[in-house]
Amino acid sequence: MTQALLVLNTGSSSVKFRVFALAPGLALLAGGKIEDIGSGASIKANVAGGQATLGALPEVKDHDQAVSLMLDWLDSHNSGWQLVACAHRIVHGGDRYQQATALDEAALDYLAGLTPLAPLHQPHNLAGVALVAARRPGLRHYGCFDTAFHARHQPLFNRYALPDRLFERGIRRYGFHGLSYDWLAHCLRQEYPALAQGKVVAAHLGNGASLCAMAGGASVDTTMGMTALEGLPMGTRCGNLDAGAVFFMVKDLGMALAEAERLLYEESGLKGLSGISNDVKVLLASAEPRARFALDFFALKVAQQVAAMAVSLGGLDALLFTGGIGENAAPIRRQILSHLAFLPPFAHLVIAANEEAAMATEILEGFAKELL
CATH class of the missing domain: 3.30.420.40 (ATPase, nucleotide binding domain)
Structure with a gap:
């Protein structure tokens, strides 16, 4: 049975997901999204090489229901793969995370403390971790951060014109959309x-x-x-x-x-x-x-x-x-x-964005020994 990675992007009103084979080439096995959670939700999803599932859903009040529906859909469309891990898009990694990391209790506490820096995204990203963990207790969970791609900026580019004491307390330029930029850099290396x-x-x-x-x-x-x-x-x-x-x-x-x-x-x-x-x-x-x-x-x-x-x-x-x-x-x-x-x-x-592929690549390259 093929070991597989679930890549999850939990937003304010959507849950986007893809499943990749944990092997060189990272074959895409399935993917989709549940949108408009709380107001006429719909699903668009498909298994690689198969027919798409489209259309309205029964009332989906919250992310709890949406994640349950997603996991049920994956179970019913499983074509011989087994989920062993889940990678979560997390917008803010602060100054601690310069690459993907395993999400233990200490990491989740630190990331929750960054919520004021990304109030539209961080709470939903972290909620996705808890919701999947509650339903699939055997999975390993990893965080992939939008800030990580920019983490090695020189001081000229990560400072504001403020006293050092404020920089030391976290008031600095972190940057975002790093997963998208990481994918673009990958595409350039491959194609240009x-x-x-x-x-x-x-x-x-x-x-x-x-x-x-x-x-x-x-x-x-x-x-x-x-x-x-x-x-x-x-x-x-x-x-x-x-x-x-x-x-x-x-x-x-x-x-x-x-x-x-x-x-x-x-x-x-x-x-x-x-x-x-x-x-x-x-x-x-x-x-x-x-x-x-x-x-x-x-x-x-x-x-x-x-x-x-x-x-x-x-x-x-x-x-x-x-x-x-x-x-x-x-x-x-x-x-x-x-x-x-x-x-x-x-x-x-x-160049088409593909943050999910960037996340899957980072997990395969960084954690293959513990996953395979």
């Missing part, structure tokens, strides 16, 4: 070896968005910082903002801190600028001037920060696009590139 050794800016553009400056496949700089709020404007997050604006909201406009936090994380970005939606497909199809403004703003800010990443690298050999917007919104890519036309020529590529 010359570029892999060069100066590359990778653009992970989706509802969450960031850039990463890579030299020789390693992260040098990135646009996100201590939290996933810094950097580019995103679907509902503001991106870079004068910290004084937050003081003004609280002191002069009378906002509670929780209200200001919700505004910056959930009501800003493309959604806030357009007043319509955080969905780029909706905005591209809209005739509303505010929709056009939001997209123009987004493209300009991406281009400006691509140029900043090129400064960190001392040049630019290629710009990579990935993520939902980066892969699918050609008008946005063209607009970004038009802003950068003044630069010396550079290559530009679209």
Whole structure:
């Protein structure tokens, strides 16, 4: 029987999963996602080489039910493999984890303490660990971190202009989307070896968005910082903002801190600028001037920060696009590139995101001896 790895990404309203054979090549055995948990959930899943399962689900109130449904679906579609481990996407690894790690009680306690740094993601990521462990007590659990790819930044790129005592207490630039960037670096090594050794800016553009400056496949700089709020404007997050604006909201406009936090994380970005939606497909199809403004703003800010990443690298050999917007919104890519036309020529590529494959690769390479 084939030993297999479950790769899990538990989000705020979704559970995404893939099953890989724990062997060289990491054959994909099954995968899918349960979406819209709590409001008309649906499943889209398939076994490799088989028919897809599509459609609405009975009322799925919470992640507890969603994880149960996922595991039941995997049991009923098992074609001769046995789950021995589960790898969990965890957004924030803090300054402790520079690579994937086994998730014991001490690790989970530390990661729970990082929740204020990733309030939209960390609680759901960690809930997935507990939910699967309760239903499959024999599995080993591992955490794969979005911050790990950036963990070896030089001080010039991981500091804020604050006193040392605050850096020592964790106020520093961590960076995110590292699993996506790790996959892009892998793809470059496999398919574009010359570029892999060069100066590359990778653009992970989706509802969450960031850039990463890579030299020789390693992260040098990135646009996100201590939290996933810094950097580019995103679907509902503001991106870079004068910290004084937050003081003004609280002191002069009378906002509670929780209200200001919700505004910056959930009501800003493309959604806030357009007043319509955080969905780029909706905005591209809209005739509303505010929709056009939001997209123009987004493209300009991406281009400006691509140029900043090129400064960190001392040049630019290629710009990579990935993520939902980066892969699918050609008008946005063209607009970004038009802003950068003044630069010396550079290559530009679209590479499909595959964070799950990056996680599976890291687990196979790092923990094969204990799993096989």
